[in-house]
Amino acid sequence: MELETRYDPHAHEGDVYERWMQAGAFTPAKEAPEGADPFVIMIPPPNVTGVLHMGHALNGTLQDVLVRFHRMRGRDALWVPGTDHAGIATQAVVEKKLFAEERKTRQELGREAFVERVWDWKEEHGNKILEQFRRLGSSCDWTRTRFTLEPDMSRAVREAFVTLWERDLIYRGARIVHWDCVLQTAVSDDEVEMVERKSKLYYLKYPVKDAAGEQVTVATTRPETMLGDTGVAVNPSDERYGALVGKTLVLPFLDREIPIVADDSVDASFGTGAVKVTPGHDPADYERGARHGLPVLNVLNRDGTLNEEAGPFAGKSREQARKEVCEGLEELGLLEKVEDYVHNVPISDRSKSPIEPLVSEQWFVKMEPLAQPAIQAVKTGALTIRPERWTKVYLDWLENVQDWCISRQLWWGHRVPVWYDEDGVPFASREDVEIGSPHPKTGKPIVRQDEDVLDTWASSWLWPFATLGWPDKTPDLERFYPTQFLSTAREIIYLWVARMVMAGYALLDHLPEEKRCPFSTCYIHATVLDAKGKRMSKSAGNGIDPLDLIEQYGADAVRLSLVLLTREGQDVKLAPDRMEMGRRFTNKIWNAARFVMQNLEGERTEVGAGTPTLLEDRWILSRLARTTAEVTEALEGFRFNDGATALYKFVWNDFCDWYLELVKSRLGEGDSDSAKTARGTLALVLETSLKLLHPFTPFQSEVLYGALRERLGASNGEMLVRAAWPAGERLAVDEAAEADLDVVRELVGAVRSIRALTMVADRMPLAALVIAPSAETRRVLDECHERARALAFLSQLEVAEAGERPPASAVGVASGMEVFVSLGDGVDLEKLKETLERRVAKLEKGTAGAEGKLANKGFVERADPDVVQAERDRLEEMQGELELLRRNLSGL
RNA sequence: GGGCCAUUAGCUCAGCUGGCUAGAGCGCUACGUUGACAUCGUAGAGGUCAGUGGUUCGAGUCCACUAUGGCCCACCA
Numbered sequence: 001m002e003l004e005t006r007y008d009p010h011a012h013e014g015d016v017y018e019r020w021m022q023a024g025a026f027t028p029a030k031e032a033p034e035g036a037d038p039f040v041i042m043i044p045p046p047n048v049t050g051v052l053h054m055g056h057a058l059n060g061t062l063q064d065v066l067v068r069f070h071r072m073r074g075r076d077a078l079w080v081p082g083t084d085h086a087g088i089a090t091q092a093v094v095e096k097k098l099f100a101e102e103r104k105t106r107q108e109l110g111r112e113a114f115v116e117r118v119w120d121w122k123e124e125h126g127n128k129i130l131e132q133f134r135r136l137g138s139s140c141d142w143t144r145t146r147f148t149l150e151p152d153m154s155r156a157v158r159e160a161f162v163t164l165w166e167r168d169l170i171y172r173g174a175r176i177v178h179w180d181c182v183l184q185t186a187v188s189d190d191e192v193e194m195v196e197r198k199s200k201l202y203y204l205k206y207p208v209k210d211a212a213g214e215q216v217t218v219a220t221t222r223p224e225t226m227l228g229d230t231g232v233a234v235n236p237s238d239e240r241y242g243a244l245v246g247k248t249l250v251l252p253f254l255d256r257e258i259p260i261v262a263d264d265s266v267d268a269s270f271g272t273g274a275v276k277v278t279p280g281h282d283p284a285d286y287e288r289g290a291r292h293g294l295p296v297l298n299v300l301n302r303d304g305t306l307n308e309e310a311g312p313f314a315g316k317s318r319e320q321a322r323k324e325v326c327e328g329l330e331e332l333g334l335l336e337k338v339e340d341y342v343h344n345v346p347i348s349d350r351s352k353s354p355i356e357p358l359v360s361e362q363w364f365v366k367m368e369p370l371a372q373p374a375i376q377a378v379k380t381g382a383l384t385i386r387p388e389r390w391t392k393v394y395l396d397w398l399e400n401v402q403d404w405c406i407s408r409q410l411w412w413g414h415r416v417p418v419w420y421d422e423d424g425v426p427f428a429s430r431e432d433v434e435i436g437s438p439h440p441k442t443g444k445p446i447v448r449q450d451e452d453v454l455d456t457w458a459s460s461w462l463w464p465f466a467t468l469g470w471p472d473k474t475p476d477l478e479r480f481y482p483t484q485f486l487s488t489a490r491e492i493i494y495l496w497v498a499r500m501v502m503a504g505y506a507l508l509d510h511l512p513e514e515k516r517c518p519f520s521t522c523y524i525h526a527t528v529l530d531a532k533g534k535r536m537s538k539s540a541g542n543g544i545d546p547l548d549l550i551e552q553y554g555a556d557a558v559r560l561s562l563v564l565l566t567r568e569g570q571d572v573k574l575a576p577d578r579m580e581m582g583r584r585f586t587n588k589i590w591n592a593a594r595f596v597m598q599n600l601e602g603e604r605t606e607v608g609a610g611t612p613t614l615l616e617d618r619w620i621l622s623r624l625a626r627t628t629a630e631v632t633e634a635l636e637g638f639r640f641n642d643g644a645t646a647l648y649k650f651v652w653n654d655f656c657d658w659y660l661e662l663v664k665s666r667l668g669e670g671d672s673d674s675a676k677t678a679r680g681t682l683a684l685v686l687e688t689s690l691k692l693l694h695p696f697t698p699f700q701s702e703v704l705y706g707a708l709r710e711r712l713g714a715s716n717g718e719m720l721v722r723a724a725w726p727a728g729e730r731l732a733v734d735e736a737a738e739a740d741l742d743v744v745r746e747l748v749g750a751v752r753s754i755r756a757l758t759m760v761a762d763r764m765p766l767a768a769l770v771i772a773p774s775a776e777t778r779r780v781l782d783e784c785h786e787r788a789r790a791l792a793f794l795s796q797l798e799v800a801e802a803g804e805r806p807p808a809s810a811v812g813v814a815s816g817m818e819v820f821v822s823l824g825d826g827v828d829l830e831k832l833k834e835t836l837e838r839r840v841a842k843l844e845k846g847t848a849g850a851e852g853k854l855a856n857k858g859f860v861e862r863a864d865p866d867v868v869q870a871e872r873d874r875l876e877e878m879q880g881e882l883e884l885l886r887r888n889l890s891g892l
Numbered sequence: 893g894g895g896c897c898a899u900u901a902g903c904u905c906a907g908c909u910g911g912c913u914a915g916a917g918c919g920c921u922a923c924g925u926u927g928a929c930a931u932c933g934u935a936g937a938g939g940u941c942a943g944u945g946g947u948u949c950g951a952g953u954c955c956a957c958u959a960u961g962g963c964c965c966a967c968c969a
Binding site for chain 2: 005006194219220266274283389392527531534567577587588590593594599639645
């Protein structure tokens with residue numbers, strides 16, 4: 001196969017993915033390999049309505065890197081994909097479409113027909129996001145794709161519901177809930193966002209009963225809710241109102257008599273110190289009302305208009321009522337004043353409309369008992385959350401957990417599996433119940449099923465095991481549960497992560513305690529921000545579409561860039577051009593591979609032929625061994641960035657910059673042992689590098705691996721995706737080789753520095769460069785000088801015997817070697833002098849620091865002996881260089 | 893009102909449990925290559941590591957406070 005000079009991702013990605021699919025490369029073998037531990041990830045199911053955003057792209061990359069890594073390491077690897085039915089979001093999308101296209105509301109269509117429409121929509125559009133995950137290269141087992149509303153999931157959801165019901169952990173209650181007046185459903189605490197809004201603070205006067213002219217002023221932001229007031233509260237220690245507690249007020253408009261009560265929760269310093277109590281429409285008031293036995297009055301309809309309880313204001317919208325209430329009070333002389341006021345208003349995440357706290361009948365799950373094991377999970381280490389600081393967030397929520405309102409007044413979702421008899425006595429059932437059949441307890445006929453559906457999270461909290469077939473004890477459940485890794489966004493630590501842990505402990509009671517936690521590591525990935533550090537959002541229009549990036553740079557470059565840019569626990573600011581890093585690197589790999597393969601023409605069948613004895617061969621193999629260990633350790637510890645960085649440095653700075661250059665002249669030697677070894681080493685290093693790269697750049701590494709095997713004549717169609725992770729006897733760290741090559745690099749560097757100094761002085765090239773090596777370094781030079789010649793800058797180098805000291809204008813030192821430079825004519829001595837002086841100053845500072853350190857007893861006695869020795873060596877070196885530079889300076 | 897996170901080169905960021913003369917990529921400058929690489933290589937300029945105090949033989953790294961920016965939680969009507 002001919003490789004183009006520039007890597008073109010689009011020429012390969014589609015084909016490669018297709019080959020993986022045809023080979024079933026992502027589906028675990030029927031039987032788990034002997035002795036292989038599972039490595040399982042459940043994808044956080046994206047909404048079916050969703051399109052891939054940068055957060056998905058990052059998260060998908062991280063999960064894929066790990067799954068591919070562990071698959072290659074021989075673990076029984078599985079990554080289960082799927083989507084979430086996302087009750088409110090999906091229903092809203094379809095409702096909107098229905099109205100736009102047919103001018104119909106869901107009510108006009110009817111429940112059954114509407115749900116049918118949603119399914120139609122799902123079949124048509126619901127796979128989009130999973131397709132996009134494929135573009136990214138995700139190696140999910142697509143044969144196991146799940147959907148949170150499919151029939152098997154319904155069984156799981158019912159099993160969970162009924163189990164909790166039987167344990168008395170589910171109850172129906174009138175509670176104040178967050179009501180979304182647009183979507184006309186209850187939403188959970190976690191779906192509410194507090195948004196700062198400018199508004200007014202109204203001071204209302206309520207007359208005291210039987211006390212002509214006496215009034216109490218309350219401050220409120222919601223004057224229209226005064227119609228639902230059933231009391232006024234003051235702080236018991238507030239002297240202003242002491243005498244009034246126990247007296248009665250008369251509510252304007254309605255003439256309702258309401259008591260003044262004393263309650264600690266009232267802040268005497270806010271407003272007037274007196275607060276109206278509206279238990280039906282304010283969570284805090286609900287609590288206060290309950291403490292004082294005040295009645296709960298609901299003055300709102302489900303759409304947010306006022307109901308008949310509101311007397312003259314019935315039927316008005318909230319906004320209209322507010323206006324009219326104020327006007328009315330004004331007329332009555334009961335509006336004291338209105339102030340500007342900024343406060344936080346609860347807004348529904350889903351409809352973006354203001355939440356109305358409303359008392360209504362809902363289903364709740366008692367959370368406290370479920371929370372205990374989830375708290376224990378992190379305390380015992382069964383669950384590790386990374387970065388660690390999120391543990392506290394997780395625990396804080398669990399330790400103060402509120403009961404979970406699980407009913408939603410929607411149609412798209414799992415219907416609450418509760419049926420009622422004619423007296424309204426409920427019971428929960430795993431099976432559908434026929435209308436008319438007898439209630440198992442009361443014996444009376446069943447008349448209806450509960451109309452509500454369950455919160456979406458009431459299915460997704462079962463995800464880690466419902467995807468494996470639970471409640472049946474399937475082979476998959478046995479083999480793949482619990483999972484090892486969950487990677488998700490911080491926003492859903494409460495909504496999802498904590499609840500999955502609870503569900504695992506509560507519902508998988510056939511398993512021993514230590515196997516119930518659904519995942520052992522929960523990784524909270526970075527948030528992807530825009531270039532200015534703002535959150536990407538549709539409404540702000542600052543989002544970057546990952547598919548555009550893939551289109552432009554290729555999936556591998558995007559994956560690599562994301563991993564290189566993201567360090568654990570730190571958000572990442574992203575601009576499209578940051579993908580350049582990945583693009584350049586993938587192009588570099590491509591060309592290095594091309595070069596290697598061009599030199600492997602012919603009959604070679606064995607990778608890594610010959611025993612390397614030459615320094616550079618030993619060196620690169622040692623570096624390869626070290627890099628292999630680094631990448632392996634990094635990925636085992638979920639340090640993605642470290643792994644990618646180690647590879648980047650190895651491939652680019654060691655392999656391409658040095659090894660390929662050093663080996664070029666040998667490659668022309670035909671059949672010499674030296675040439676053979678070079679070719680073998682090249683092939684081995686390339687092949688191993690491709691394996692290490694595969695988790696990060698799966699497409700490109702697969703293409704190059706195929707090409708390499710073909711070139712070696714060793715191809716039998718095997719794919720890199722299933723290759724074994726590098727390990728073994730050929731890869732050992734050779735410290736001597738690394739140290740020796742460091743000397744060479746340093747030497748070359750020193751020559752370049754001296755040369756650069758003169759070039760700074762004037763662009764004149766050097767008249768001559770002479771090196772007088774010590775006996776020790778001479779050995780190393782002899783070994784590699786010929787190869788080093790291949791480097792352009794070394795072609796000017798002449799090696800002299802020690803002791804032959806040529807006249808020099810500048811002298812440098814490197815690894816015990818003196819480097820003499822004689823300057824050509826026309827050098828700007830002033831500039832050279834300046835440069836040298838700066839260098840001297842820097843060195844003086846350095847030596848002073850080192851001397852101080854070594855003069856310090858504490859350091860010498862307590863520090864690691866190696867560190868002290870290194871410090872001495874460093875000082876000596878600096879002193880030597882300093883001395884030479886001073887000599888240079890005085891000679892100028 | 894609590895809590896968390898950041899602040900290191902012009903830009904984006906690395907610097908793990910305190911210990912080489914504080915690094916990388918991009919950008920900039922110079923030179924060299926253009927027979928693996930519509931490039932690549934080498935070198936250079938550029939930093940009082942936000943500020944103040946403390947612990948220590950030694951602090952970018954640990955502690956306290958301050959400043960700036962960002963995020964999360966919370967029933968102040």
